[in-house]
Amino acid sequence: MQAPAALHMLAVIGTFTALFGSLAMLTQTSVKKSLAFSTVGQMGFMMLQCGLGAFSSALLHIVAHALYKAHAFLSSGSVVDIARAAWAPPLRDNRHPATAVGVSGGLALTAGAAGLFGLHPAEEPGIVLLGAILQMALTYLLWNALAHHAGPGQILRAVSIAAGTSLLYFALQAGFLGLLRGEVAGPMPVDSLFDGLLLSVVLAGFFAILMLQIQYPGPAAPRIWQAAYVHLYNGFYISTIANRVLDRCWPKSHRFDHRQPGGMPQ
Template sequence: MSLQWIIPLMAWFIPFSLFFAAITNERRASWGVARGVTLLGFVLAVLLGLGLSLDWLTLDKEARWTLASEASAIILGLVTFIGFINVGFSRSYMSGNSEDEKRYLRWLLVTLGSVAIVIATNHMLILVLGWLAITLSLHRLLIFYPNRPRAVLAAYKKFIFAKFAEVCLLSAVLILHYVHDTWFISEIYQQVKASESLNSWEQLAALLLALAALVKCAQLPLHGWLIQVVEAPTPVSALLHAGIINLGGYLLIVFAPLIVMSDIAQWMLLVVGGITTVLAALVMMTRASVKVRLAWSTMSQMGLLMVECGLGLFELALLHLIAHSCYKAYAFLNSGSEVESSISRRLSQAEAPRKSDWLIAGTFSLSLVGGMVWLFDATPPYSPWLLFAIALTLLVAERRGRLSVTGMSEMVWLSAFLLIVYSLQKSGLGLVIDNQQTSVGWPGDLWISLLLLLLMTGYLLLRYHHNLPWMMKVRRVFYAGFYLDELVTRLNLRVYPTRLPIRFKPKKLQIPKEELYQ
């Protein structure tokens, strides 16, 4: 007896159970039901992933409507895990007003269910409908406090940009159906992978998919809404940064063969994603607000995710997506205590690394990473290894931190441990998804390497030379985000005007005149 019927049953149970749980919030917020449904969804996703990885289950024609690839099962488990944590945190965070609790939990579950549909489906039209549902339900969460002008403006811009991305996605889907005469992602995946080149229609579809992913991931200059949605409740920010914004990367992963065979799509990802990675990371260093810093960090991480897909490193992109989701969920939900620790770090005196520290750290890191590349005969691109070497250099050189001092021997063992763990995780996910050979070659690798060196240079200047007169002017420009969001917002409101809520000024204290002359 075939067990293939279990795949669609388990996968589709997850989103529909979330929708059912949303309906149960008519009288009161059913937090227990929500926790149980998300936990059950996580367990089912794990079992589904294990079955596929151990070849107990296969994605054949009997389950053609479900899961585009084995990577989809991993992402489905990630989303349900984030949802389970988010619901548990939201229960205490939103407690107080029963009407607000019902409204919040209803739209939270609908949003989670819509995300689960996007990941669980192998049908392109259902994928598009799921993305539309995410936009509509997430919009209700972003304007949960409708009297906050910044929150409404951010949600409005997000809604407009999301519509543009969805038009690009729908156009790409219709083109792919016209060319390949199928609605199923896995079949298009196999057909494109078996072909030697793309025709003009497929090139256009790849470009539209890359554009949709860039807009969805809030890449420059359409990034301002991501910074301003911190006005929404903290668990909404955690859900957005840890789960929803990563869907742009997921879209590129499931259409991987199409992306790597289109030069224009790859270079768009490398140029826009690479520039966003560097600039957003440097802007983050100038900000004081914890949640705003995390938002700029998300932009930078998503830019790096776009770069990894542009270089064909899809196993690394999948690892990055999982790690970023878990980290950002923790960071946002723990942002309250992060304020205290951030203040402690700023008040503590840090010892700036000496020239000898930089020389030792750079030599050690390049030798360690270079030795790993030579030992395992790693193939291009090499820019991700350069990024790892830069990170190790900063880690070792700045070992005399603000709150603690770490010996060089301990840093050697820590660096070796991190490199081994990174290699094992990357190799493990390589069993689920393969890297793809791209056509950008060494020029694309060189472009990203130059950007990474620029990132390190900017970091050193902003960190250790920010008191120089010319650097103070540069820092001011970075703090303003190069004024890109102001330009985009003005253009957006001119093309699509809207009316923002006006906060009434608090009443002024009225003091009788006779009391002033006593």
């Protein structure tokens, strides 16, 4: 809180990491790689929350992520059977009016639930921002429910899940905010043009990822998307570049110079 420039830098790095991890995760065909890039994206979210001053939100996030990721790894072995048995939405018209209805409904739920618990975007931007991103993810659920003549029961179920999730999210955020009050720094309000611009960029970036997920290009996609797909699938080769830099700065011969000639450590 005493160094706004450092927090801004942390928020920018967190934004880039979250967007990068989320995009790379969409292209993975391996369960392990998908979970790994999901973790990268979630770590970026936590950095972004800290950069926006929402430290209590970041603590709640890491606890919830640990529980979710433990379940994801434990159930990853049966993911094939789950995918076969899961309901798959039918092909949809990309111009279906349910797209706008789903996005508008998700953002309205965010604003309503945040206001119900006394959380305001100008005072707790990190908390409300992540809530808006969560609701954009739930927009996919609402969109599927509203498309292709879904029945009233299916629509009511989707709206109930989205509303319940939003209320639970903001209830937990308000609870952690009160529990940690005085223990960690409080939320940092939006008081500069940079803060507002950063929030807008984050929302726009994750909205673009949502639309990419909804209208995921197939094999007949333009060449520019096919090229981007290859680079995203390989994580823009960041791990390869990091390994080469590590080998150059710290060669393997220096890493294992304490081993005996037979290869066993002393």
